Amino acid sequence: MSRPLAFRPVVPLAAIGALLAHTALAAGGGSGAIDMLPVLEALALILVLARLGGALFERFRLPAVLGELAAGIVIGNLGLVGFHGFDALRTLPVVEAMAQLGVLFLLFQVGLESDVAKMAAVGMSATLVAVLGVVVPMLLGLGVSQGFLGGHHVLSHWFVGATLAATSVGITARVLGDLGRSASAEGRIILGAAVIDDVLGLIVLAVVTGLIQAADQGRTFDTAGLLIIVGKAVGFLVVALVVGRWLSRVTFRIAARLPGEGLLLSFALAFCFFVSFLAGRAGLAPIVGAFAAGLVLEDVQVQAPREQDGMKRELHQLMQPLAGFLVPVFFVLMGMGVDLRVFGQTGVLGFAAALTLAAIVGKQICALGALGPGVDRLAVGLGMIPRGEVGLIFASIGRTLTIGGERVVDDMVYSAVVVMVAVTTLVTPPLLVWRMRSPRGG
Amino acid sequence: MSRPLAFRPVVPLAAIGALLAHTALAAGGGSGAIDMLPVLEALALILVLARLGGALFERFRLPAVLGELAAGIVIGNLGLVGFHGFDALRTLPVVEAMAQLGVLFLLFQVGLESDVAKMAAVGMSATLVAVLGVVVPMLLGLGVSQGFLGGHHVLSHWFVGATLAATSVGITARVLGDLGRSASAEGRIILGAAVIDDVLGLIVLAVVTGLIQAADQGRTFDTAGLLIIVGKAVGFLVVALVVGRWLSRVTFRIAARLPGEGLLLSFALAFCFFVSFLAGRAGLAPIVGAFAAGLVLEDVQVQAPREQDGMKRELHQLMQPLAGFLVPVFFVLMGMGVDLRVFGQTGVLGFAAALTLAAIVGKQICALGALGPGVDRLAVGLGMIPRGEVGLIFASIGRTLTIGGERVVDDMVYSAVVVMVAVTTLVTPPLLVWRMRSPRGG
Numbered sequence: 071m072s073r074p075l076a077f078r079p080v081v082p083l084a085a086i087g088a089l090l091a092h093t094a095l096a097a098g099g100g101s102g103a104i105d106m107l108p109v110l111e112a113l114a115l116i117l118v119l120a121r122l123g124g125a126l127f128e129r130f131r132l133p134a135v136l137g138e139l140a141a142g143i144v145i146g147n148l149g150l151v152g153f154h155g156f157d158a159l160r161t162l163p164v165v166e167a168m169a170q171l172g173v174l175f176l177l178f179q180v181g182l183e184s185d186v187a188k189m190a191a192v193g194m195s196a197t198l199v200a201v202l203g204v205v206v207p208m209l210l211g212l213g214v215s216q217g218f219l220g221g222h223h224v225l226s227h228w229f230v231g232a233t234l235a236a237t238s239v240g241i242t243a244r245v246l247g248d249l250g251r252s253a254s255a256e257g258r259i260i261l262g263a264a265v266i267d268d269v270l271g272l273i274v275l276a277v278v279t280g281l282i283q284a285a286d287q288g289r290t291f292d293t294a295g296l297l298i299i300v301g302k303a304v305g306f307l308v309v310a311l312v313v314g315r316w317l318s319r320v321t322f323r324i325a326a327r328l329p330g331e332g333l334l335l336s337f338a339l340a341f342c343f344f345v346s347f348l349a350g351r352a353g354l355a356p357i358v359g360a361f362a363a364g365l366v367l368e369d370v371q372v373q374a375p376r377e378q379d380g381m382k383r384e385l386h387q388l389m390q391p392l393a394g395f396l397v398p399v400f401f402v403l404m405g406m407g408v409d410l411r412v413f414g415q416t417g418v419l420g421f422a423a424a425l426t427l428a429a430i431v432g433k434q435i436c437a438l439g440a441l442g443p444g445v446d447r448l449a450v451g452l453g454m455i456p457r458g459e460v461g462l463i464f465a466s467i468g469r470t471l472t473i474g475g476e477r478v479v480d481d482m483v484y485s486a487v488v489v490m491v492a493v494t495t496l497v498t499p500p501l502l503v504w505r506m507r508s509p510r511g512g
Numbered sequence: 513m514s515r516p517l518a519f520r521p522v523v524p525l526a527a528i529g530a531l532l533a534h535t536a537l538a539a540g541g542g543s544g545a546i547d548m549l550p551v552l553e554a555l556a557l558i559l560v561l562a563r564l565g566g567a568l569f570e571r572f573r574l575p576a577v578l579g580e581l582a583a584g585i586v587i588g589n590l591g592l593v594g595f596h597g598f599d600a601l602r603t604l605p606v607v608e609a610m611a612q613l614g615v616l617f618l619l620f621q622v623g624l625e626s627d628v629a630k631m632a633a634v635g636m637s638a639t640l641v642a643v644l645g646v647v648v649p650m651l652l653g654l655g656v657s658q659g660f661l662g663g664h665h666v667l668s669h670w671f672v673g674a675t676l677a678a679t680s681v682g683i684t685a686r687v688l689g690d691l692g693r694s695a696s697a698e699g700r701i702i703l704g705a706a707v708i709d710d711v712l713g714l715i716v717l718a719v720v721t722g723l724i725q726a727a728d729q730g731r732t733f734d735t736a737g738l739l740i741i742v743g744k745a746v747g748f749l750v751v752a753l754v755v756g757r758w759l760s761r762v763t764f765r766i767a768a769r770l771p772g773e774g775l776l777l778s779f780a781l782a783f784c785f786f787v788s789f790l791a792g793r794a795g796l797a798p799i800v801g802a803f804a805a806g807l808v809l810e811d812v813q814v815q816a817p818r819e820q821d822g823m824k825r826e827l828h829q830l831m832q833p834l835a836g837f838l839v840p841v842f843f844v845l846m847g848m849g850v851d852l853r854v855f856g857q858t859g860v861l862g863f864a865a866a867l868t869l870a871a872i873v874g875k876q877i878c879a880l881g882a883l884g885p886g887v888d889r890l891a892v893g894l895g896m897i898p899r900g901e902v903g904l905i906f907a908s909i910g911r912t913l914t915i916g917g918e919r920v921v922d923d924m925v926y927s928a929v930v931v932m933v934a935v936t937t938l939v940t941p942p943l944l945v946w947r948m949r950s951p952r953g954g
Contacts, residue, residue: 104605104608104609104612106609106612106792106798107789107792107793107798109609110616110785110786110788110789110792110798111785111786111789113781113782113785114781114782114783114785114786114789115782117778117779117781117782117785118778118779118782120778121774121775121778121779121782125775163546163605163606164605164606164609166546167546167548167551167606167609168610170546170548174552332563332832332836333563333567335833335836335837336559336560336562336563336836336837336840337559337560337563339555339556339559339837340555340556340557340559340560340563341556343552343553343555343556343559344552344553344556346548346552347549347552347553347556350548350549350552351549356548356549356552388832388833388836389833390774390830390833391777391830391831391832391833391834392833392834392837394774394777394778394830395777395778395781395834398778
């Protein structure tokens, strides 16, 4: 009983009476009681199914995120076989809010893991690969969308293109690590490009979303309007990084003098929430703020004085349980958004196949940006193939946008994007293993 | 970038697009979008103020929980000085729900830390001290309540008495640890009694709440009804412990064979949520379930086969960040429920003083239950003084109960309980240090 007390002295005091948080908060908070029982039921179910799905996929050396998504697709489509016991899950605002905190934590972690210095070192090649890797797939996706969905607004096509932009480097990184090739030239280019990719993607999404909202409100759109959106997105990131760096240094210097365990996590979370809030207020997605907050703290930690040694590792470790709890909730809910009935519609599978092909080919072309002799461009191109959460989240956003009364991402597009994500993620590991293990090609 | 991947392979894939969880979920989840911005703002504010309050109190060697409570009282009463900027915090269901998850985590941790075997070892003394420590303060509190609040229903008086029952042993445990006396006879008796105390308290609260609800609905109440409530509470605990132990063993045996990191935490959380849900369905507080779930997992871990070594320590460590995030949210909201204006009413301070006295005297009497030669009964009595979360949560529950149209715990009683908690917690550390360091008395 004494060891854990060192971390959290007040824990054991609670037992008897903490009994009824349920009612307690209704009284303490002043508003009506929340019925926690459906929330508890939903969370228990989601956590177990997400883990089982993830474990099943990992057993076949597939990424866990696909398993979580699959679990969600299963739950979400049980209505097709006449079972509606889980339908209530869709309408629990508390669970939705927790999923949203999950994505914030995910992006915050990505920011924490993005080493700005290492990005600079891989330099030109990574930047070129990243830029081409955003532009080429977008244009190909735009073309596919125009071919299959002729009646849609041109900005909808751009949006479809944008869902192909971002590389999900996690899978590649895992494969490279397993092969012991993370530090190879190809490995560093892929990892570096993926980070730049992320930042470009944030900007692309802000721009396309802004254009669509303007068009939907009937505003004419000129270069000035475009520049304002780009400026706002870039400006927020720059200001967040510069001011945030200063602010967080001051904060953590003060925090370092305060007693009490758990201070680091609380301040880091508060910082993450606050920057996310500011991003939202600036008209950007809160997640942009979470990513920026992670980048800032990564940097502050690296520069931290001696007494804050280990802060970085510590913050990573502290975030693990929080992300492990909430991130799967997000992906299960994402999966629940997939309506399998849509695949019965004419053309959906063809569209999905074309989109997937555009995603794969686009990233092979971007590999031409990998400079220097002896770099295996095919390995780089293969490593850039996987799309993941990013494309899914783009698609989900598109579902909430309308232009001229028409949803930017309808059920057909959403389902096609899910197929594209699944296929690109699934094909990468075997292809990459084959290429990296085979005698070196050109 | 490669190390964290070992824990969570998919993290870096997300960056660009995870942008808009906000909108994304509205689409994925199928219901209306939640405005996360007020939630993010509130969480950032609550986390920072809770930590600053906690750190300030810890600097003066006072328990952090009082600081968190104080932060809540300050935020909640800024309206008195004309500032209403934080009033919106009271009406955010998502924040309230997160606070409720916080209490669940707290009780789950308490369960995890309650070593059933060690409880058995301290044996008779601890049990006697615990039983007397629940009964005597309850009776004294009942008397005080009858004296000051003559017009209230007799069950309201019992409820006030119940708020005095549970010892908040965390503070005592911390002081004993600092003095290196945790393993002393007095230390073991106090810690053991506090655990039994907790279980008794769960039952007392279930009984008193059940009686009040029955009376409020005009049902006549007989011994059979009382026995049903006691039976339900005890029965749930027993069934949860027996069935839960079997269920969790099977589950974790399966889980141990599955690949994937983070499985332990997910299954443990799902188990906690599920048992809490069952408790709620059985008419008990969800927190009873969380406590039972913790007890079960503590036991399973202790009995775990070799490959699950370290599971216990690991689960404790994994729960730290989750509790560190959400538990302070609960206590800040609890503090916000205190209306300082009530202290302007006649008799409140006198009532608070009498209640505090009853709380302190009651635990001195219970120390007579400490058997065996050479046991310092005064040290045991002093160590049992602190009340904490428990009393506060009882009081909050009482606020939501009515009997004959009258709130069981009105603003006056709630505020008096807060004073009682603060005073008993504050006086204990200096008294205990004095007693344990001074030459041994009788």
